[in-house]
Amino acid sequence: MFSLFKTGLQKIKAALKKTSSFLHKNLLAIFSKPLNEELLDDLERTLYEADLGSKVVSDFLETLKKHFLEYGHSKAENYLSLLEEKAYEILSVPPTTSGNEPMVGSPKLILIVGVNGGGKTTTLAKLAKYYQNKGQKIILAAGDTFRAAAQEQIAIWAERLQIDLVKGTLGADPSSVLFDAMAKAKAKKYDLIIADTAGRLESKTDLMQELEKIRRIAKKQDELAPHETFLIVDATLGQTAIDQTRTFHAYTPLTGIILTKIDGSAKGGIALALYREFGIPILFLGCGEKADDLIEFDPKSYTTALFSA
Ligand SMILES: Nc1nc2c(ncn2[C@@H]2O[C@H](COP(=O)(O)OP(=O)(O)OP(=O)(O)O)[C@@H](O)[C@H]2O)c(=O)[nH]1
Ligand SMILES: [Mg+2]
Numbered sequence: 001m002f003s004l005f006k007t008g009l010q011k012i013k014a015a016l017k018k019t020s021s022f023l024h025k026n027l028l029a030i031f032s033k034p035l036n037e038e039l040l041d042d043l044e045r046t047l048y049e050a051d052l053g054s055k056v057v058s059d060f061l062e063t064l065k066k067h068f069l070e071y072g073h074s075k076a077e078n079y080l081s082l083l084e085e086k087a088y089e090i091l092s093v094p095p096t097t098s099g100n101e102p103m104v105g106s107p108k109l110i111l112i113v114g115v116n117g118g119g120k121t122t123t124l125a126k127l128a129k130y131y132q133n134k135g136q137k138i139i140l141a142a143g144d145t146f147r148a149a150a151q152e153q154i155a156i157w158a159e160r161l162q163i164d165l166v167k168g169t170l171g172a173d174p175s176s177v178l179f180d181a182m183a184k185a186k187a188k189k190y191d192l193i194i195a196d197t198a199g200r201l202e203s204k205t206d207l208m209q210e211l212e213k214i215r216r217i218a219k220k221q222d223e224l225a226p227h228e229t230f231l232i233v234d235a236t237l238g239q240t241a242i243d244q245t246r247t248f249h250a251y252t253p254l255t256g257i258i259l260t261k262i263d264g265s266a267k268g269g270i271a272l273a274l275y276r277e278f279g280i281p282i283l284f285l286g287c288g289e290k291a292d293d294l295i296e297f298d299p300k301s302y303t304t305a306l307f308s309a
Contacts, residue, residue: 011295013305015287019268023050024309027083031076035068050266051238053273059086084307087272091299096279097255107139107185109178109193109218109225113211113248114232116199119260121150123232123286124196125157126294127258130284132163136191140165141181143174143214146198154196161291164190174198174210175217182221195226202247211252228255230283233274236265242277249278260286263293271302 013020026046030039040061047057063086064079110127112120121144128138140158144150145168158165166184168177178195185193197214200207218225231254233241241259248254259271262285271282285295 008296008298009301009304011287012285012298012301013308015262015285015295016268016302016305018264018266019050020306020308022046022266023269023306024080027080028076031074031079034073035064040065047269050269051273052269053239053242053276055276056087056090056269056272059090059276080307084303087303087306088299090272090276091303093275093279095281097253097281107182107190107193107222108227109182109195109222110228110230111178111195111197111214111218111226111252112230112232113197113252113254114199115201115234115244118199118232118234119286120144120199120232121153121157121196122289123230123258123260123284123294124154124194125161126286126291127230127284128157128163128194129161129291130294131192131194132161137189138163138192138194139181139185139188139190141178141193141195142167143177143195144168144198145170145172145174145177150196150198157291175214178214179217179221182218182225186221202244208247208251211248215252229253230256230258231280232286233257233259233270235259235262235267235270235285238267238270239273241270241274245274245278245280249280254278254280256281256283258282258284258286263287268306271297272306 030043033039044057047060060083063082067082112124114120132138140163142151142154142165148170151167155165166181174197181193229252231245231248257274257280262268275282282297284297287293287295
């Protein structure tokens, strides 16, 4: 029967279309000839352009060379399958952090962090809807007290999704907003607090240290908090995402990464690059501006989509 609802694989294929078209077209052209040094250079360039990152690129090159030495020239399709298998193998290595564990203890706090304009507030709304659909009682904490518009933006989402919100006042300490939200969540038996934070450049030490303070204050309410810290990364940034992740992880241990704007990007390989580098679970992909534009990250669907035509 014709279905209006896309399956997970269809959604991820659509979201990764730009990246997979780019990879497929270039890799097929390269693999149609017997491998030689010049083609390996072209191959390396193509893989870098899809933002797979240096570690994944060398994993891929090694896999191909090994196959070539053992079996000689193969059909292009075989090479593509080899890369797909290798990508899946990379994503199958156990993560180094927990990441989106089933809700234990309550209320649970998810802290949303990332650089300016990466999609934090929009993703927070998408997550709120996602967990709401799973039957969780949710409260949002408007921890971006830096921009006036930020409070309004989260209030609009809360209203639209019919989810409770603890607002802050402009210029207030974001920790205090979080503290109030956690107190309310405990008293009123919420399952989950999702806390927004202001955008911060990873190079601004004082702002990064503010994250440490936010964590300290959260621990006054619950020593296990924040139970999750999700870094929101704009996929269109490419390799900059690696540096961002490294710095954020150093100031506030991350338990998960959500890649946004994957819909407009030919740099969808960054998910693989990030996982290879840090082992922090990639949890979701953001693929648009609406509350439903959130795809649960599944390594199998991702690798299939990445190497599909
Ligand atoms: N195409 C697309 N746009 C997105 C996605 N996620 C967020 N956006 C858009 O990106 C812009 C910034 O999103 P915000 O959620 O305000 O980003 P932010 O990180 O909260 O920004 P600051 O609070 O200013 O640091 C908005 O126009 C969003 O609609 C996505 O997955 N795909
Ligand atoms: Mg925001």
